[in-house]
Amino acid sequence: MPATEAPKTSETVYMKGGGYYSRVNLGMRQVINNSLDLVKAAIDGMDIGGRDRVFGIGDYGSADGGTSHELFRNIIATVRARAPKRPIVVNYNDLPKNDFSALFGMLNEEDDVLGVRSYMRDYDNVYVLASGTSFYRQVFPSESIDFGYSCTALHWLSEKPGSISNHIHAVGAKGNELKAYASQARKDWQTILLHRAAELVPGGKLVFVIFSKDEQGRFLGNTGGVSMFDTSNAIWLKLVDEGVVTKEEYVNVTFPQFYRTTEDFLAPFSDPSSDVNKAGLSLDHIESRVVGCPYADRYRETRDLDSFAPAYVDMYRSWSESTFYNGLSPSRPAEERGRIVDLFYSQYEEEVRRRPDEHSMAHIHHYMLISKAK
Ligand SMILES: C[S@@+](CC[C@H](N)C(=O)[O-])C[C@H]1O[C@@H](n2cnc3c(N)ncnc32)[C@H](O)[C@@H]1O
Numbered sequence: 001m002p003a004t005e006a007p008k009t010s011e012t013v014y015m016k017g018g019g020y021y022s023r024v025n026l027g028m029r030q031v032i033n034n035s036l037d038l039v040k041a042a043i044d045g046m047d048i049g050g051r052d053r054v055f056g057i058g059d060y061g062s063a064d065g066g067t068s069h070e071l072f073r074n075i076i077a078t079v080r081a082r083a084p085k086r087p088i089v090v091n092y093n094d095l096p097k098n099d100f101s102a103l104f105g106m107l108n109e110e111d112d113v114l115g116v117r118s119y120m121r122d123y124d125n126v127y128v129l130a131s132g133t134s135f136y137r138q139v140f141p142s143e144s145i146d147f148g149y150s151c152t153a154l155h156w157l158s159e160k161p162g163s164i165s166n167h168i169h170a171v172g173a174k175g176n177e178l179k180a181y182a183s184q185a186r187k188d189w190q191t192i193l194l195h196r197a198a199e200l201v202p203g204g205k206l207v208f209v210i211f212s213k214d215e216q217g218r219f220l221g222n223t224g225g226v227s228m229f230d231t232s233n234a235i236w237l238k239l240v241d242e243g244v245v246t247k248e249e250y251v252n253v254t255f256p257q258f259y260r261t262t263e264d265f266l267a268p269f270s271d272p273s274s275d276v277n278k279a280g281l282s283l284d285h286i287e288s289r290v291v292g293c294p295y296a297d298r299y300r301e302t303r304d305l306d307s308f309a310p311a312y313v314d315m316y317r318s319w320s321e322s323t324f325y326n327g328l329s330p331s332r333p334a335e336e337r338g339r340i341v342d343l344f345y346s347q348y349e350e351e352v353r354r355r356p357d358e359h360s361m362a363h364i365h366h367y368m369l370i371s372k373a374k
Contacts, residue, residue, distance in 0.1 A: 026294045027315065028067040029114070031363050032151050034291055035209050038369050039075060041285075042147060042205040045371070048083045055079050055086045058145040058199065060135045061153020062092040065103040068151065069113040075147065076119050076126060088123070092130045093139045100130050134158065136188065138195045145199045148206040152365070154192055155211040157184050160256040168236055168323075169229040169255045171219060185258035190268050190276060193370075197279035203374040212366040213259040214288040220259075223290065225358040228316070235347045236324075244340060246329070253327030255320075262286065265366055280373035288366050296360035309352045312359065313345050321345075 048055060057075060059068055076088055092103060106113045107120050107128055119126060131139040135150075136158040161184035164173045170181040196206055213219045221228025236253060239245040268276035269283040295315060299308035324344055328337045352359045 027291060027361065027363055028152060029070070030294060031209060031291045031365060032068050032071050034289060035151065035207055035367055036071060036074060038207045038285065038367055039071065039147075039149070040078065042207050042369055042371075043075065043078050043082075046146065046203060046205060048079060048086070048146065051083065052085045054144075055083060055088045056091060056140070056145040056147075056201070057088065058091045058093060058140055058148040060093045060139075060148065060150035060196075061156070062094050062098075062103065064099055064106065065092055066106055066114050068149070069106070069118070070116045071149075073116060073119040075149075076123055080123060086125075088126045090126065090128050091140050091145065092128070093135055094130075094132060095134060096132045098132060100132060103130065104128070135195065136191055138198055140199045142198050143201045145196075146201050146204050148196055148200060148204070149208075150206075151209040152211055152363075154189075154208060155257045155259060157181070157256045157258055158188050158191065159184070160254055163251045164254045165251060167229070168233045168253050170258050171213075171222070171227075171229050172233060181258050182264075185260055185264065186267065188258075189260065189264065190274075193268060193276045193281055194279055196370075197276070197281050197372060200372040202280070202372060204372045206368075206370040206372075208368050208370065209365045210265075210368075211257070211259055212265070212288060212364060213261050214290070214364050214366075215262065218290075218362075219364050221361045223360065223362040223364065225360055226355065228359075228361060231351055231359075232320075232344075232348065235344060235351065238347070239340070239344065244343065249328050253324055255323050259364075260366070262288065262366065265368065282371055282373070283368060284371055285369040286366060287368075288364060291363040291365070293360040293362045296362075299356060305353060305356055308356060309349050312352055312361070313349045316348070316361065317345050 057072070059065070059072070062068060065072075072090060076090075079086065079088055092100070094100070107118050109118065112118065120128070133139050135153070161180040162177060164170065164177050164181075167173055170178065173181055200206065211220055222230075236245065236250055240247055240250045265286060266283065268274045269281070271277065293312075295308055295312045299305070299312075302308075321341060324341050325337055328340060332340075
């Protein structure tokens, strides 16, 4: 595909399937569990008792549902304690290529979901549904969600607003290329909020945990030591120099992502005449938080490089592979594309082995609580 044709994110983004995503993403589980205080505050602030209609929960960009399972078990326990008669429907949402069968498999297995007992085994009157459509449209019926949650998903843009000539990610973009990503991110943030406003019941709440840039300019894999995206960019460029990847493919590999700042998140809430305000949404709380890299932290203690380097790269691969793979020319046979992607990750692993103390994928997110007017 020529570099100028921008495919929709829905065609090119998917996490590694078969449960791989949540098995290797220890850090994401920690990030999700780190939002429990806000989730509890949200549910405590809702008037949920004394009714028997469905309590709808939404998880936007759930992947295989493994990383959020413990949190959702907690949510179900809290809602059930306060509203014993209400049926609870957990609505998972992700893109069409997501491995929903891994999600349903884990929920229904006798085994625990990554060490956590499946809530399906302990709670009656709990139903699980899935929507395989982009959250850039309304994905659940109007006024059907009481509590909406999303972690590490809303930084994916609806589409790639052009290629970036010198880098694989907007964090390295400059000038008009950077402006195009910032503008797409602004539009997308408003679209996300307006669709969620329609889906929420009056008085409903959202907790969003979104990859972002914090007040110190830090972002994922860029919190001291080497920058993950700069390292990836350098390796991908080296593959161009070596004639493995073409210049056009290099330019095609661009993550359709943007790390917003506090200011970016606040914009639609600060303007009283904005559509988001008119839709009844208000921002109750926002802050950035850091969750360290469990793999790097363990390595600092054990110095076990043979465990650290492959596990670290597997975790990176679980969410990035589809972007590298889909940047390669479709005229190459699938096997060849697979081999190039393998080569990229093996070079990344070599780089980690060369300077293990420099690599860490600490997570920077903005955590926010949003309410819809009653
Ligand atoms: C890094 S995973 C996060 C999974 C899980 N929420 C967690 O925090 O571990 C991001 C997920 O967002 C999904 N995603 C990206 N863009 C999306 C869109 N437009 N609509 C629905 N899901 C999307 C991806 O397919 C992926 O499964």
